[in-house]
Amino acid sequence: MPDRNKIAVIVAGGSGLRMGSAIPKQFMEIGGKPVLHHTINAFRTAYPDIRIVLVIPEAHSAFIAPLLVSFDEPPSMTIVHGGETRFHSVKNGLATITAPAVVFVHDGVRALISPELVRRCCEGALAKGNAIPAIEVKDSLREVDDEGNLAVDRSRFRIIQTPQTFLSEQLLPAFEQPYDPLFTDEASVAERFGAEIHLVEGEERNIKITRPLDLAIAEVFLKK
Numbered sequence: 341m342p343d344r345n346k347i348a349v350i351v352a353g354g355s356g357l358r359m360g361s362a363i364p365k366q367f368m369e370i371g372g373k374p375v376l377h378h379t380i381n382a383f384r385t386a387y388p389d390i391r392i393v394l395v396i397p398e399a400h401s402a403f404i405a406p407l408l409v410s411f412d413e414p415p416s417m418t419i420v421h422g423g424e425t426r427f428h429s430v431k432n433g434l435a436t437i438t439a440p441a442v443v444f445v446h447d448g449v450r451a452l453i454s455p456e457l458v459r460r461c462c463e464g465a466l467a468k469g470n471a472i473p474a475i476e477v478k479d480s481l482r483e484v485d486d487e488g489n490l491a492v493d494r495s496r497f498r499i500i501q502t503p504q505t506f507l508s509e510q511l512l513p514a515f516e517q518p519y520d521p522l523f524t525d526e527a528s529v530a531e532r533f534g535a536e537i538h539l540v541e542g543e544e545r546n547i548k549i550t551r552p553l554d555l556a557i558a559e560v561f562l563k564k
């Protein structure tokens with residue numbers, strides 16, 4: 341397959357209610373730089389010519405300028421407004437894509453991602469159409485319902501991460517489907533549209549910064 345454009349749709353359109361911070365978590369600083377700075381840098385390190393599509397709520401526009409000045413060399417970046425749910429935010433980001441590309445959809449708050457994982461996902465998508473990073477479950481699992489709870493075999497499950505990476509011709513048509521609350525990630529959207537999903541090895545450290553404890557963990561890794 342000839343060399344393809346690479347586009348990272350970085351979704352940061354959420355409100356971060358579980359973090360409970362005054363500043364939205366995607367703009368909080370770690371090691372003197374906004375969380376999104378670290379996320380964007382991992383993609384630029386993996387592929388210096390990558391195009392970044394950053395999805396943020398209109399209400400957070402004031403945070404864009406400080407983010408841009410945090411880079412020595414500002415990235416080539418398209419800014420798009422977020423939607424009501426993650427699905428709608430991703431859809432707004434995908435609307436900017438007009439030519440064939442490898443598309444990474446990544447949670448802006450997964451700032452600990454390594455450039456190696458970005459490259460692994462790209463190679464997987466080029467080989468199989470999509471690549472979804474996943475890690476094994478460390479804890480015991482129980483299935484809970486109204487009747488009680490039951491131990492389940494954890495080896496049958498995986499924890500799913502981002503960047504969920506696709507050839508654009510597979511991902512864009514899938515996002516024309518009507519929204520379903522079961523669409524918690526891009527793999528679920530593409531699968532409903534008929535795609536076979538391919539997992540690649542994720543990273544333990546690629547956490548989604550959700551609560552204050554996650555921020556403390558991120559500081560350990562990213563503080564210089």
Ligand SMILES: Nc1ccn([C@@H]2O[C@H](COP(=O)(O)OP(=O)(O)OP(=O)(O)O)[C@@H](O)[C@H]2O)c(=O)n1
Pocket residue numbers: 351352353354355356357358359366395422423424425426427429430446447448449450548549550
């Ligand atoms: N309408 C939305 C909701 C979420 N996201 C993004 O999807 C990623 C994963 O969501 P999560 O971390 O759960 O973010 P929030 O929705 O901001 O958090 P909370 O549920 O605590 O409010 C985040 O990068 C978030 O900004 C988005 O772009 N648009």
Ligand SMILES: C[C@](O)(CO)[C@H](O)COP(=O)(O)O
Pocket residue numbers: 426447500501502524525526548
């Ligand atoms: C996409 C995701 O990060 C994969 O684990 C996750 O599904 C996002 O869920 P959220 O409820 O929107 O945070």
